[in-house]
Amino acid sequence: DVKVTQSSRYLVKRTGEKVFLECVQDMDHENMFWYRQDPGLGLRLIYFSYDVKMKEKGDIPEGYSVSREKKERFSLILESASTNQTSMYLCASSPILGQGRQPQHFGDGTRLSIL
Amino acid sequence: KNQVEQSPQSLIILEGKNCTLQCNYTVSPFSNLRWYKQDTGRGPVSLTIMTFSENTKSNGRYTATLDADTKQSSLHITASQLSDSASYICVVGVNSGGYQKVTFGTGTKLQVIP
Numbered sequence: 192d193v194k195v196t197q198s199s200r201y202l203v204k205r206t207g208e209k210v211f212l213e214c215v216q217d218m219d220h221e222n223m224f225w226y227r228q229d230p231g232l233g234l235r236l237i238y239f240s241y242d243v244k245m246k247e248k249g250d251i252p253e254g255y256s257v258s259r260e261k262k263e264r265f266s267l268i269l270e271s272a273s274t275n276q277t278s279m280y281l282c283a284s285s286p287i288l289g290q291g292r293q294p295q296h297f298g299d300g301t302r303l304s305i306l
Numbered sequence: 307k308n309q310v311e312q313s314p315q316s317l318i319i320l321e322g323k324n325c326t327l328q329c330n331y332t333v334s335p336f337s338n339l340r341w342y343k344q345d346t347g348r349g350p351v352s353l354t355i356m357t358f359s360e361n362t363k364s365n366g367r368y369t370a371t372l373d374a375d376t377k378q379s380s381l382h383i384t385a386s387q388l389s390d391s392a393s394y395i396c397v398v399g400v401n402s403g404g405y406q407k408v409t410f411g412t413g414t415k416l417q418v419i420p
């Protein structure tokens with residue numbers, strides 16, 4: 192089974208802090224994604240990566256950056272955390288080959304609170 | 307604008323009953339439609355994936371249908387169990403260059419009660 196592991200289930204940080212969210216997948220998938228999930232809004236794509244050191248902006252990249260130094264690891268960085276970044280953050284991975292018929296595999300999320 | 311709308315927003319049913327969840331989309335060009343189940347506090351898990359040429363796909367007690375002409379899909383749950391209590395998310399994929407772009411619905415929250 193594919194396993195996507197997010198480093199923290201719950202995280203509390205202060206406004207202005209630099210925050211790192213880590214995600215590791217064990218299936219050698221090329222694609223990795225970061226989403227945030229807010230009530231009534233569904234999942235919104237922040238950034239994705241289709242290869243090591245490659246990244247593409249999603250729908251809401253402002254205030255975030257990402258890093259992919261190794262194929263299995265994709266990090267989301269909040270450069271200067273703000274209260275409107277309080278949310279559930281979900282990481283996902285998927286293969287490129289046959290991606291139209293392959294699901295994304297999600298981690299269990301990190302619930303981030305910015306005080 | 308690509309959109310995926312789900313109905314109802316929430317639903318309560320008795321254990322053992324059937325239910326049907328709806329998904330309408332305006333995404334184009336359509337590539338595939340996925341249904342995910344998300345338990346509280348967990349990440350979404352894939353139930354079914356259908357491409358343009360498929361109009362039904364089953365996974366145990368879950369059956370998804372797709373009408374690509376009317377841009378509608380439904381997820382039917384048969385003989386519901388307490389463990390079916392979850393949010394069900396409809397996701398539509400499009401081909402955008404060399405990679406898939408997906409649009410998520412906001413989900414239907416299902417509660418199955420004894």
